[in-house]
Amino acid sequence: MKNIWVILKREYLTRIKNKTFIIMTFLAPILITAFYGGAIYVATKGAEDNTQKTIYLSSNNALVQKIDRKFNNFEFINEPKISSGGTAVTDKINSDIEKGKVNGWLIISDQDLSNLDSTELIVKEAFSVNQKNTINEFLKSQITRQILKAKGISQSMLDSAQVKGGISMIEENESGEMENSSSELKSGVGFIMAFIIYFFIFMYGSMVMRSAMEEKTNRIVEVIISSVKPFQLMFGKILGVALVGLTQFFAWILLSLVFVLGIGKYLSSGIQMPQNMPQSGMNNQQAIKTLVDQNDLIGHLQSLPYAQIIVVFLLFFLGGYLLYSSLFAAIGAAVNQETDVQQFMLPVSLPLVFGLIIAQSVVFQAPNGHLAKVFSMIPLTSPVVMAVRVPFGISWSEIFTSAAILYATFFIMVWISAKIYRIGILMYGKKPTWKDFAKWIRQS
Amino acid sequence: MTFVNMSFIQVENVYKYFEDKCVSNNISLEIPEGEIFGLLGPNGAGKTTLIRMLATITTPDKGKIFLNNQPLNSNHSSMIGYMPEERGLYKKMSVVDQLLFFAELKGYTRTQAKQEVKFWMNKLDIVSWADKKMEELSKGMAQKIQFISTILHKPKFLILDEPFSGFDPVNADMVKDLIISLKNEGTTILFSTHRMDNIEELCDQLAIIHNGVKILDGKINTIRQQFFNHEYILEFMNNDLDNIETSNNQFNIIQAQINSFGRKEITFKLKENQSPQELYKQYSQSNTIIGFREKMPTIHQIFVNQVTSNS
Known part of the structure; x- marks a missing residue:
């Protein structure tokens, strides 16, 4: 036990005292804020294609001819009529598209308007998925309107039948109270947690790996394992680096709070501006809407299952790190140089990346679906998947089953990794293979 | 036990x-x-x-x-x-x-x-x-x-x-x-x-x-x-003693050289029935001997000998 402590202490202190660590601790919150701020800005503003798009419309159907010709930044104009007919029209259109005079050619099949499957949009430069979907939705609603109109329904009736807005979800909690539920907020909270776990595992897991590798390549390890058992060395190292990570993590939270509070103070001082200043921007209606949204947000925030979130985050954050870092430690002990690492890192880290993909796709669509549940039980993906699911509410029994599997796997993995570690750390020269790993596990 | x-x-x-x-x-x-x-x-x-x-x-x-x-x-x-x-x-x-x-x-x-x-x-x-x-x-x-x-x-x-x-x-x-x-x-x-x-x-x-x-x-x-080969070295005062090497005598000479002090050094290998005293006696009669010692094998020699013979 004392040996583990000595190893842990060295690992922790040398890293905490390191200049790069100190700089990163202060710089990272700024960089991360800048990075996400930039990403969010681009996602909301910059990426949108606001250029005007002109599209030729081909259809002999009278109903189609009546649809609105302008919406958002799209404009539909009739295809050019050329008296000679035949292929001349097609050639003219194609050359217009080629020259960029128009952006596309929409050919609506005349046969059956109730199905747009055979409708084609011919373009030179592909439209985004969003733009394609927008056009699709627009056509559907316009054609529906025209069909209804043809059946004798008036414009005003159609307008009054127009349904707007979106549904809100209300969850009934265990005590029977109704709570506002926001899937978006939950997905956001879950995803942030999943990302922190993912990031932590990679960043500090590879720190464990490099540390094992440093001891091996600097030949320190032979002296150390004449004094401590390889298992103690590995375990002390994993725990030491975990503490480094936690230290940095809490420092970041603290610094972020300072930033947020600082910015908040700055903003609230901005609000003291005289009301009649025209530049203050917000009109009454907007201000009220923001206020309502904020109240909504607070309601949503209150509806999150905090106890579960905290338990899951801590359990899976630590469990995931322990499991992966024991794997990384074994890799670090086995290889002789940095360049050999990739070959082993990829297959080991793939499940984690896969977990994040699962988290993004399956979990957002069906947080309590079968697939989500299966990947919550697989220890290599569960840390990330559970983090995404927990804001939607999971049963305690599922949480503890998953955590039990994760920690049981960690103990088995540490035992296996220690074997690879023990032999790998003294093997110099040739680059190890997966076959060698298997042999080392059997050997000891 | x-x-x-x-x-x-x-x-x-x-x-x-x-x-x-x-x-x-x-x-x-x-x-x-x-x-x-x-x-x-x-x-x-x-x-x-x-x-x-x-x-x-x-x-x-x-x-x-x-x-x-x-x-x-x-x-x-x-x-x-x-x-x-x-x-x-x-x-x-x-x-x-x-x-x-x-x-x-x-x-x-x-x-x-x-x-x-x-x-x-x-x-x-x-x-x-x-x-x-x-x-x-x-x-x-x-x-x-x-x-x-x-x-x-x-x-x-x-x-x-x-x-x-x-x-x-x-x-x-x-x-x-x-x-x-x-x-x-x-x-x-x-x-x-x-x-x-x-x-x-x-x-x-x-x-x-x-x-x-x-x-x-x-x-x-x-x-x-154990690896001593019954070899002895005699060191003589003067170095113009070609006769010692050439004269046919009962003792087996395996090496003769002038050492760094300009003295003649001769290494003899004794047979089973010969003693170092006899060797000394033989040469001290007509020459001035300034050194007489057994030639112990060095660890280096023993090592090389053992490793090559066991390969």
Whole structure:
């Protein structure tokens, strides 16, 4: 036990005292804020294609001819009529598209308007998925309107039948109270947690790996394992680096709070501006809407299952790190140089990346679906998947089953990794293979 | 059968395999307390394998090792100091932190460790390096630190693998003196090297390992006696004695040369029935003899002879 402590202490202190660590601790919150701020800005503003798009419309159907010709930044104009007919029209259109005079050619099949499957949009430069979907939705609603109109329904009736807005979800909690539920907020909270776990595992897991590798390549390890058992060395190292990570993590939270509070103070001082200043921007209606949204947000925030979130985050954050870092430690002990690492890192880290993909796709669509549940039980993906699911509410029994599997796997993995570690750390020269790993596990 | 053995380290019929290759083949050794034991062998002979078992890094596949009559185990590590041939320390750590770390690993408390570190840094006159990082030190300086880290915890059993490599002659002598003083304090030392002169100078006993097998061991003097070839050297005052070589006499001359002092030196090999007295008598009658000694084989000669004849 004392040996583990000595190893842990060295690992922790040398890293905490390191200049790069100190700089990163202060710089990272700024960089991360800048990075996400930039990403969010681009996602909301910059990426949108606001250029005007002109599209030729081909259809002999009278109903189609009546649809609105302008919406958002799209404009539909009739295809050019050329008296000679035949292929001349097609050639003219194609050359217009080629020259960029128009952006596309929409050919609506005349046969059956109730199905747009055979409708084609011919373009030179592909439209985004969003733009394609927008056009699709627009056509559907316009054609529906025209069909209804043809059946004798008036414009005003159609307008009054127009349904707007979106549904809100209300969850009934265990005590029977109704709570506002926001899937978006939950997905956001879950995803942030999943990302922190993912990031932590990679960043500090590879720190464990490099540390094992440093001891091996600097030949320190032979002296150390004449004094401590390889298992103690590995375990002390994993725990030491975990503490480094936690230290940095809490420092970041603290610094972020300072930033947020600082910015908040700055903003609230901005609000003291005289009301009649025209530049203050917000009109009454907007201000009220923001206020309502904020109240909504607070309601949503209150509806999150905090106890579960905290338990899951801590359990899976630590469990995931322990499991992966024991794997990384074994890799670090086995290889002789940095360049050999990739070959082993990829297959080991793939499940984690896969977990994040699962988290993004399956979990957002069906947080309590079968697939989500299966990947919550697989220890290599569960840390990330559970983090995404927990804001939607999971049963305690599922949480503890998953955590039990994760920690049981960690103990088995540490035992296996220690074997690879023990032999790998003294093997110099040739680059190890997966076959060698298997042999080392059997050997000891 | 139980008996108390006076040896501090006992290796009994030890085998170690790597895959199918036998790298320690039935090796037995005894190292008496307070002696320096030389371990010799060509590269790849299995010295490091044996040393790693003695340093509790690995365990024998078969056979036993005893330290002070107890089966060797990892609890003994605080009694053992090990300096491997391939050395290294943490590059980013300061000299003091590094030494404290190793002392604590060997079971010292922080306070004890600090005292010892201070003592050794004063003794080797390196106090000014204390806060330097290892990467700022020269190779020789780093070797010194490594040596201190090996003996800091006053080990009862010291394993030194090529301890002089990387030291300049001045520092090598300093380490040599340290090794002798540790021996005088009762430390048992296993010493592996390719430098035969060091073995002759420092060791009481030696063993030669070749291809995983021990091919020779024993006290240095006994071994040299054993390989003594009944060769004697006569050194003459004047060097114009061609007649000695050419005259046909009863003694077999195997070498004649002028030594660095300008004297004639002739090496004779005696037959079973001849005595050194007869040799001396024969040549002292008409010549002035200024030196007469037996020609003992050097460890170097014995080593080369044994390794080549066992290959």
